[in-house]
Amino acid sequence: MLKTRVITAIVLLAILLPVTLWAPIGGFGALIAFVVVFAAWEWARLLKLPGAGPVIYAIIAALALVASTKLGTGFAAPRPLFQASSIFWVFAGPFVLLRKPALAQGAWRPFLLLAGIVMFAACWHALVAARIEGVPFVLSLLLVVWLADIGAYFTGKAFGKHKLAPSISPGKTWEGAVGGWLAVMIVAAVAVVTHAFAPTLFSALLDHLGAARAFATLTLLVVFSVVGDLFESMLKRQAGVKDSSNLLPGHGGVLDRIDALLPVLPLAMLVLS
Template sequence: MLKTRVITAIVLLAVFVPVTVFAPVAAFGALIGVVVVFAAWEWARLLKAGAAGSIVYAVIAGLAVAASTRLDAPRPLFQAAGVFWVVAGPYVLARKPVLAAGAWRAFLLVAGLVIFAACWHALVVARGVGIAFVLSLLLVVWLADIGAYFAGKAFGRHKLAPAISPGKTWEGAVGGWVAVMVVALAAALTQAFAPTLFSALFAGLGAPRALFMLTVLVAFSVIGDLFESMLKRQAGVKDSSGLLPGHGGVLDRIDALLPTLPLALLLVS
């Protein structure tokens, strides 16, 4: 299992790092478009759209992303996705409705088109600002995840959402937040690799508000993770798919990014 995970990770890095660092923005956007289409396919599968329905949904999601490029600016997409995560995200986690049936399934299938289009635009806009900027966006989620893993292993005692994701703890969430705060302060104070998300927030908001907004982003990265965990639990599956051997599915890798990216772009736009 570990060998499979390592091989898959190496292959992914061999594809994504050169495209992110060296390729034109258009090529980067094309690669992210492929990622979004596969994630949309998994989203539909978790909502029990059926084999054919999931493929059709993925095609529609790809067409929706392509059509959204005609917008004068992606800010309305970021706002719509932000409203979904701020309102529907916490509500779903608190009330735990059945998501793959009735009105909820219809709502989430429609909302998914906005969510995935916003994700695509956020990454492409960030890449247009600069390599360091797009990597700093991803770093918020990566640090929160890595910090949560190690802090949870070392200190985890109190379950964060036992009915949804039993492995997550409050101590882990705090550890992830601390990791983000430390790196954000170091990056902002040294202006390392600026412009980054950290330098933009500190310059535009000042240190106290910047740290608060980063705290909000970390919180929503957790909400995105838990939201997908609830989808999987209700669907009765461990992973969103088996597309990435040893790692699960594409949605498993980007779930925390889905709320974080549009909210971050709204904060710095």
């Protein structure tokens, strides 16, 4: 299992890193669109669309993504997509985690299918907009989620005692969440003090908001990275599956890798747009 995970990770890095570092914006956007469409397919499967439904949904997501480029790409656009995605995560995300409705039944399924189209398009636009600002910027944006996840894992392993959401994801703890937040805060503080690799998300937030509000925004992003992770965990638990798919051997599916990014990316770009 570990060998499979390592091999898959190496292959993914061999594809993603060169494209992120050196490919033109169009090439980067095409790769991210490819990833997003597969995530949409998994989203529909978790919502238990029957038969060819997930494939059709993925095609619709791809067409919607192409259509959304009419809204423009770039650092300041498309703000309406960022707003719509952020509204979903701010209101529907916590409500679902607290009330735990049956997401693949009743009105929830069509609502989440529609919301998914918006979220995946917003995620794509946010990454492209971040890449336009530069490689350090897009990597620092991704780093917020990666650090929160890694910090939570190791802190939770060492000190975790109080379960964060035992009925949704039993392995997550409050201590781990705080550890992930601390990891983000420490790296952000170092980046701001040393001006390393600027412009980054950290320097942009500082310039736009000032120190106090910049760190408050980073805290909010960490919180919603956890919300995104838990939301997908709940979808999987209700669907009765361990992973969103088997597309990535040893790692599960695409959604398993980007669940925390879905709320964070549009929200961060909305703040800065």
